[in-house]
Amino acid sequence: MTEDNNMSAVVAVHALEQLSRFLNEKGVLEIVLRGEGQKIKQIVKVAIDKLPQEKAVNQQMFNKLMNALQNANIMGQMNLAANAVNNAIGMKSLKMLASITKLNQFNLFLSGVNLCATVVGFALVVDKLNHMSAKIDEVFKAVKSAQMSHIQLELDTVLANHRNMLYVRENNEPYSKNDMRKLADDETNILNMLISVFLDSSVIDESLLVSIYSLASMLAISVMYCDEAYYFSSKEQSSGGNKWHPSHAAWMAVFDRILSDEFVMRIQDYGMLELGLNTEETDLYYKSLCAQIVGLKEEIENNQALIQAFDDKESFKKYRELLEMDVRETVMQIFESAGISTDDPEIANALNQAFAQIAVV
Amino acid sequence: MNAKEFVANTILKFDDDIFARMREFFVNNGYISFAFCSLDSVSKEQFADKLCDYFEKVEIRNSKTFDKLIDKFITGLDFVIGFRVAKEQKPSKKNPVHFIPRARKYYDKACEIKKTRCHQSLVDYSRIMMCLYAEIIKTNGKEITEINYASECLNLESIVESMKAEQNRFQKTPKFNLKESLNEDTCSFVLLAVLYFYIKNNE
Numbered sequence: 001m002t003e004d005n006n007m008s009a010v011v012a013v014h015a016l017e018q019l020s021r022f023l024n025e026k027g028v029l030e031i032v033l034r035g036e037g038q039k040i041k042q043i044v045k046v047a048i049d050k051l052p053q054e055k056a057v058n059q060q061m062f063n064k065l066m067n068a069l070q071n072a073n074i075m076g077q078m079n080l081a082a083n084a085v086n087n088a089i090g091m092k093s094l095k096m097l098a099s100i101t102k103l104n105q106f107n108l109f110l111s112g113v114n115l116c117a118t119v120v121g122f123a124l125v126v127d128k129l130n131h132m133s134a135k136i137d138e139v140f141k142a143v144k145s146a147q148m149s150h151i152q153l154e155l156d157t158v159l160a161n162h163r164n165m166l167y168v169r170e171n172n173e174p175y176s177k178n179d180m181r182k183l184a185d186d187e188t189n190i191l192n193m194l195i196s197v198f199l200d201s202s203v204i205d206e207s208l209l210v211s212i213y214s215l216a217s218m219l220a221i222s223v224m225y226c227d228e229a230y231y232f233s234s235k236e237q238s239s240g241g242n243k244w245h246p247s248h249a250a251w252m253a254v255f256d257r258i259l260s261d262e263f264v265m266r267i268q269d270y271g272m273l274e275l276g277l278n279t280e281e282t283d284l285y286y287k288s289l290c291a292q293i294v295g296l297k298e299e300i301e302n303n304q305a306l307i308q309a310f311d312d313k314e315s316f317k318k319y320r321e322l323l324e325m326d327v328r329e330t331v332m333q334i335f336e337s338a339g340i341s342t343d344d345p346e347i348a349n350a351l352n353q354a355f356a357q358i359a360v361v
Numbered sequence: 362m363n364a365k366e367f368v369a370n371t372i373l374k375f376d377d378d379i380f381a382r383m384r385e386f387f388v389n390n391g392y393i394s395f396a397f398c399s400l401d402s403v404s405k406e407q408f409a410d411k412l413c414d415y416f417e418k419v420e421i422r423n424s425k426t427f428d429k430l431i432d433k434f435i436t437g438l439d440f441v442i443g444f445r446v447a448k449e450q451k452p453s454k455k456n457p458v459h460f461i462p463r464a465r466k467y468y469d470k471a472c473e474i475k476k477t478r479c480h481q482s483l484v485d486y487s488r489i490m491m492c493l494y495a496e497i498i499k500t501n502g503k504e505i506t507e508i509n510y511a512s513e514c515l516n517l518e519s520i521v522e523s524m525k526a527e528q529n530r531f532q533k534t535p536k537f538n539l540k541e542s543l544n545e546d547t548c549s550f551v552l553l554a555v556l557y558f559y560i561k562n563n564e
Contacts, residue, residue: 265463268510273466278481279488280563283512 154193155211158186162218169225177229184222184251191215191254199262204270213292216258220296223251224303231304232313244304252300258293362478364416364427370480371559372409380405383558386517392542392551415543415551422543431483434549435475438490440536441527443468445497447506462506464493487556491515498523512564517557521550 023029032040161183168175194212198204230245257263267289271282310316375383387393388400393411395403403411416427425433446468450460471489474482495514496505527536537546 265510269463269466272510273470279485279560280481282510283563 154186154190158183158190158215158218161186162222165222165225175225175229177226177233180222180226180229181245181247184219184226184245185247187215187219187222188247188251188254191219192257195254195257195263199266204266204274206270209267209270212258213289216255216293216296219251219254220300223248223300226251227300227304228307228313228316231307232316235311243308252297255293255297259290264290362428362431362480362483364413364420367427367480367555368409368412368416371555372412373405375405375558375562379558379562380408382561383554384408386554386558387551390521390554392547392554412551412555416548419543419545419548423545425545428478430545430548431478431552433545434552435486437537437546437549438487438494438553441524442490442493442497445502445504446493447504464496464505464508467508467510468493484556484559487553488512488560491520491553491557491560494520494523512560515557515560517554520553520557524550524553 019029034040165175165180165183191212194208194215198208198212201208227244227248231243234243264286267286268282271277271285272279275285277285306319307316310319372380372383384400384403387408388395393408393415395411398407416430419425419430420427423430446464447462449462449465450456450458452459467489471486471493474489475486489508492508492510492512492514493505495516496508497503498519524537525535525539528534529536537549538544539547539550541547
């Protein structure tokens, strides 16, 4: 900068954020270049990357939000493996995951679990699955099997039925235990077929992997609802015998199949040999995926324990409502104690959307 | 890469329990000794200094840079592992199936990785090769087609014992000369141990 008697005082700038006040309405800094005789030669528009202060605030906000979500144990009964994943891999690893740019579907893995429990969230899952349906179809065509050619149609049917089930439940309408059982059976069958395709294919398609984990999340939800329906129905009818539906073992077996050595080895190979991850990234990748399924199984088992502990349909229902209220209040308190105002419209809107997605109303 | 960078990227980043295990391993196996400090009182920084001094002595003794010592380490691993990894089965008239054993895929990946000389590449190469060698130990030195990639399968004591017993192919003499602490082969074992504990630290 040069001094000029006709100019206002020279502004000394030592840091980028000091330029923020000079940005125009579009957030662009306009610099005038003068030519001979001080005539304006050119106006250069400079876009400044997120100012360090803003980056720091965003990072701070992100850290606070993540800590708050973890501390609130918001991944309660209605949120399945995300909690297991977070606990298993921790904050440092989550940031590492975010830096693995190849894993563009990984967000679906982490979020798909809790999203499958609500209509709002599930729509997001289905949207992503639909975009991948063409790719899935290509994979199926590559597997020369008459049975596999029907998988896409059955997958669409299962997605529609799962959405319908969530809608019916959210509107407090009755959904018969037989329909619930059939949904769990259908999801189990599709999932087993997808797993077989995955294991038999010489080339791993990430879309298929995403479908498997999404369906596993859906199945976990269906199994939990089935357990509730069957247990309390059997109790009311004083039928005695098995507390859970006879197909329960078959439903749980599919999760064990995803945790089998054969399946895990394929995941390791995919990470190491095809995605080109380094060894640390590959470890994080396959362990996180395994943790997700382990978390699903644990949530089903925890749900069964809760059902038996309450041993009464209305009490169990009331407990869930109280849990959701408690979760919401706890999250709000933690956010506020972290200095994040939940009155802020943007934050409130984001929180409400998140709560809707995880059935905390 | 120089010795100081290697030590800074490894030892100084270890968790306390891993560092304690590593410290004990090094002292018990005679790779490092402390004349006046008790084992428990040796800090990471002190150990790192000691290790840097060790590498410096090895460099001088053998007139080799640290990079050349890394080369020796890599060559040593490849000697005991490479020939035991089952080869790719290319399709033929008798057998039209094209099959690449899983162990071969990982070995080829390791060979590709070792061309890049940086800390992460060294870690990745060492991890894959240790996992392959662990599988070789399981098969009592026979050819392998599989690999257990999980780091939990690695056991340093069994890897070291098995490598000590390795022999030159045609001379029936020990492959690794460990009689002197400052020779290249002993240095390779030191590098192996540090990288092993680095892998364990990141489990």
